[in-house]
Amino acid sequence: MVWRIALVLSFVVSVLGCSPQTKSTNSQAVAQPVRVVMPVVSQTQQLTLSGIVRARTEVELAFEVPGRITQREVQAGALVSEGQALYRLDLRDLQQRLTAQQANLAAAEAALATAEQELQRVQQLRADSLVSESLLDQAQLQQQQAARQVDANRAQLQLAEKALADGVLRAPAAGTVLELRAEQNQVVASGQPVLLFAYAEQTEIEVLLPPLTLQQQGQAVFQQGQVMLADGSRVGARLRELDGAVSASARTLRARYALDQNLSMPLRSVVKIEFADAAEALWQLPLSAIDGRCSEQQAQACEQMQVWQVVDNRAEPLAISVEQITGEYALVRGALSAEMQIIAAGTHLLTRSQAVRVLPQ
Missing domain, CATH: 1.10.287.470 (Helix hairpin bin)
Incomplete structure (x- = not known):
């Protein structure tokens, strides 16, 4: 009888030793083997707009007295010096x-x-x-x-x-005759514009910015850019002036960019100007690293996709947004760096702070 009781007690002890709690503890102590990749920064996003080469100061010239024009001294596009005669009235x-x-x-x-x-x-x-x-x-x-x-x-x-x-209209400074708006024998009134004149000083680029683009990209993006020239070279440009209101005709904001050096291009010619995206850089990751679900701790508030990084041999989620998918890779935006270890596959099985073991590459 005694040996039967001892047999029952030994059976109970063995069962208790294999309880679910003990199994769970043993399973948690085993690190999940994972393979990792390093994020690769993609090329910086560029926004390209068209601009017009202009002089910083362009003014309409007019006679201060009425009269009949007897002589036009210059042609459109002429380079003139200060004090040079442009038009003459009947004196x-x-x-x-x-x-x-x-x-x-x-x-x-x-x-x-x-x-x-x-x-x-x-x-x-x-x-x-x-x-x-x-x-x-x-x-x-x-x-x-x-x-x-x-x-x-x-x-x-x-x-x-x-x-x-004043019967002789003269150039107020050295510059360029952009447009002629009156001809010989024409009678003009006092203050009537007869010529559009550009001062010979540093050239600028005038860009019409769509308000929606300005709002989406942020004004910081348009603080500076690069003007692309025909020979492949580039000239730096810095925002000098931005209109405070949208123009009634084009519904755009007029921006003026000062150049690091004068352009040897005709005034009113069209150029391309590039603006670098000031937001976080785009990172290239394999599609298998993207986890479309939220972690259990983020389930109530998570609205973005995520990737998993290895921190102190544990898996931690990191929110990202997918901007573009190219083949087997995705361009994502987030707080990534080139030194991070991102788990490359099996992300749907991971949980926050889960122990992991990085496999050799």
Whole structure:
């Protein structure tokens, strides 16, 4: 009887020694063998837009006086120097106005001289008490009025001289004639644009940015770029000016880019300008490394795909977004680095902090 009880007790002890808890502990102690790959950075994403070569300052030139154009001195596209004549008006009316003002000034100066002589005579008579005080005041008033008339006529003469000089439209600085908007024998009004002029200074690139693209990429992407030239070379460009409102005609934002060096290209010519994507780099990984499910700990909030990296011999999930699939590889965006060990296959069987053993390559 005793031996039967001992046999039963030994059986119970053996059963308890093989309980599920003990099996689970033993299974967790076994590391899962995995193969890993290193992320490979893909080429930087580029956004290419068209731009127009422009001078930093372009102005419309106009006569400050009305008249009929008698001569056009330049052709469109001409390089001109400061002060060079561009257009000439019929100067006969302006010359006659100047002659009349010169005559008016001469008459006013003669009247002033007469008034001063009269004032001196009355002052002498008043000193001898031969005339009244009121007569002296009247002589002084006439002299002051004659002096003011001289000043007024002198100012009118200066305006007439300026008008005669303005009858010739001259280049305000060295630059280029972009467009001609008036021809010989055409009558123009004061302030009517007759020529579009570009100052000879550093050239710029004008780019029309779609607001949606600017919003999606972020303004930081468009702070600097590279202008591609016909010979394959590139010139750096930095954002100098960005309109604060969308244009009513094109529904775009006008941006001006200053160049690191002047372009030897005609103004208004079209060039390509590249902008580098300022977001995280794209990384190339095998499709088998992409885990489309979320880990148990992230199941409530996970909205992205993930990969698994080996950290201290344990598997840890890392959220990524797949941007493009090419063959057996995927271009992903995320907080990756070239030194990371990414589990290459079997990711759907992994759990957070699971012990893993990296197999030799």
